[in-house]
Amino acid sequence: MxxxxxxxxxxxxxxxxxxxxxxxxxxxxxxxxxxxxxxxxxxxxxxxxxxAHGPDRFYARSAWRARTLWRELEAETGERFLHPTGALLLATGPDTGWERASLGTLRDLGIPVEHVPAAALPGRFPGCTAHGVSFAVHEPGGAVLAxxxxxxxxxxxxxxxxxxxxxxxxxxxxxxxxxxxxxxxxxxxxxxxxxxxxxxxxxxxxxxAERQDSYWLTARGPWAAGGPAWIDRSAEMYGVPALGGAATVKIVPDSVATDLAHVHAAVAAGELPPHARRYVATRFPALAEAPVERREECAYAWSxxxxxxxxxxxxxxxxxxxxxxxxxxxxxxxxxxxxxxxxxxxxxxxxxxxALRGPSAAPGAHREPPGEES
Incomplete structure (x- = not known):
C-alpha cells in the first residue's frame, strides 16, 4: 500500500x-x-x-461541487455545519464588471443565481439599504459554514x-x-x-501570511437573523448573519496586515474601525449603534x-x-x-x-472579493 x-x-x-x-x-x-x-x-x-468568482469557471464549479460534498459529510457524521443562508454580492463603486461576470458565469454553468435590481433590494432583503448599489447578485444556494x-x-x-x-x-x-x-x-x-x-x-x-480582524456585533433588526451572507467587494466589506439563534452578527472590514501581531493598531479591541462603523450605519441602519461583543483574529496565506x-x-x-x-x-x-x-x-x-510562482506574480491577475474566510 x-x-x-x-x-x-x-x-x-x-x-x-x-x-x-x-x-x-x-x-x-x-x-x-x-x-x-x-x-x-x-x-x-x-x-x-x-x-461567484467573476469569470473564473474552475473556482465556481469547485465551490458548487464542494457544497454537495459538505452536505455529504454532514450526512456521514451527523454534524450540522452548512447553514443555507444564501449569499448576496452587492455591486457598488464605479466598476461592477466582476459582479456582472459572476452572474454570467454562474448562469452558464447552471448554478442557481439571480440578478436583483437595486430598487428591489430593500424589499427582498429587509434591513439592507440600496445606497450606492447598482445591482446585486443573489446566490440562493450560498451558505455559511460553521x-x-x-x-x-x-x-x-x-x-x-x-x-x-x-x-x-x-x-x-x-x-x-x-x-x-x-x-x-x-x-x-x-x-x-x-x-x-x-x-x-x-x-x-x-x-x-496576512491577518484580518472580524467583529461580532449585537444582532439587531430584520437583517440580523434573516438575511443572507453578503459581500461588498468595492467597499471591501462582508458579513454573516446571526446563525441558529445566535445573538451576534459578523462584520469584517477587509483590512489586512503582514505583521501578524496586530491589524488595527489604533483601534481598541472592543471597537469597530470608524470606516466600518460608517459603512454599517449606511448599509444596515439597525446595526448603526450595535456594540461589538467580541473580535476574532484570522490569518491566511495570500498569493x-x-x-x-x-x-x-x-x-x-x-x-x-x-x-x-x-x-x-x-x-x-x-x-x-x-x-x-x-x-x-x-x-x-x-x-x-x-504552479510555484515567486513574489513577482502579478497582483490582480485574479482578483477575489474580500477574504471572507475569517
Whole structure:
C-alpha cells in the first residue's frame, strides 16, 4: 500500500488526508494540534460559501461541487455545519464588471443565481439599504459554514478512513519531514501548512501570511437573523448573519496586515474601525449603534495573484506544496482535495495557474472579493 505523509491539518491538509485514505493510501497526518481541534485559520467561527468568482469557471464549479460534498459529510457524521443562508454580492463603486461576470458565469454553468435590481433590494432583503448599489447578485444556494464544526467532522471522517495523526511540529528534511527531531518519510509527502508556507519554504512562492480582524456585533433588526451572507467587494466589506439563534452578527472590514501581531493598531479591541462603523450605519441602519461583543483574529496565506498553490517541491522525488488559500479557500476544501488527489494519482494535470510562482506574480491577475474566510 502506498504511504502518504500530509503536513498540516487545516482544511486543505485534513481534506486531502481524508481523500487519499479513501482512495486506499496509508496516510499519516502531522500538525502541532490534534486534527479537528486546531487554532489556525481553518478554525475560525464561520466561512462564506459562494460560487461567484467573476469569470473564473474552475473556482465556481469547485465551490458548487464542494457544497454537495459538505452536505455529504454532514450526512456521514451527523454534524450540522452548512447553514443555507444564501449569499448576496452587492455591486457598488464605479466598476461592477466582476459582479456582472459572476452572474454570467454562474448562469452558464447552471448554478442557481439571480440578478436583483437595486430598487428591489430593500424589499427582498429587509434591513439592507440600496445606497450606492447598482445591482446585486443573489446566490440562493450560498451558505455559511460553521468552520470549527466542519473541521471536527472532517477529522472524525478522516479517522474512520484510517488517517493516523501525529501531534508535532514538522520541518522539511530532504525527501521527508523531521517531526520534533524524528525523521518521517513516505512515498508521497504533501506540505499543506497554510500561513507557515513562506516560513518553511522561503522564496519558493509569493505567498505571504496576512491577518484580518472580524467583529461580532449585537444582532439587531430584520437583517440580523434573516438575511443572507453578503459581500461588498468595492467597499471591501462582508458579513454573516446571526446563525441558529445566535445573538451576534459578523462584520469584517477587509483590512489586512503582514505583521501578524496586530491589524488595527489604533483601534481598541472592543471597537469597530470608524470606516466600518460608517459603512454599517449606511448599509444596515439597525446595526448603526450595535456594540461589538467580541473580535476574532484570522490569518491566511495570500498569493499575489490569489490563485491556490499546487506544485512539486523542487529537489524532491514526490514532495508537493499545497496552499495559498488567499482568504477564499475554506469553502473549496473537499472539492479541492479531490482535484489535488487526482493530480497526485496522475489522473489529472495540474493547471498552470497553480504552479510555484515567486513574489513577482502579478497582483490582480485574479482578483477575489474580500477574504471572507475569517
Amino acid at each position: 502506498s504511504r502518504a505523509l500530509v503536513i498540516g491539518a487545516g482544511v486543505f491538509g485534513l481534506s486531502l488526508a481524508r481523500e487519499l485514505a479513501g482512495r486506499g493510501r496509508s496516510v499519516d497526518l502531522v500538525d502541532p494540534r490534534p486534527a479537528g481541534a486546531g487554532s489556525g485559520p481553518s478554525y475560525a467561527d464561520t466561512r462564506i460559501l459562494r460560487c 468552520a470549527r464544526t466542519a473541521m471536527r467532522a472532517l477529522a472524525a471522517s478522516a479517522a474512520r478512513h484510517g488517517v493516523r495523526t501525529t501531534v508535532g511540529t514538522a520541518v522539511p528534511d530532504g525527501e521527508g519531514a523531521r517531526v520534533d527531531g524524528r525523521l518521517h518519510t513516505a512515498d508521497l509527502v504533501v506540505w499543506a501548512v497554510g500561513p507557515a508556507l513562506p516560513v518553511l519554504f522561503p522564496g519558493l512562492t509569493g505567498v505571504v 499575489p495573484d490569489e490563485h491556490f498553490v499546487l506544485d512539486r517541491l523542487p529537489g524532491t522525488r514526490d514532495g508537493w506544496l499545497v496552499g495559498g488559500d488567499s482568504g477564499h479557500g475554506f469553502k473549496h476544501g473537499p472539492a479541492w482535495a479531490r482535484y489535488v488527489a487526482d493530480v497526485l494519482d496522475g489522473t489529472a494535470e495540474p493547471l498552470p495557474r497553480f
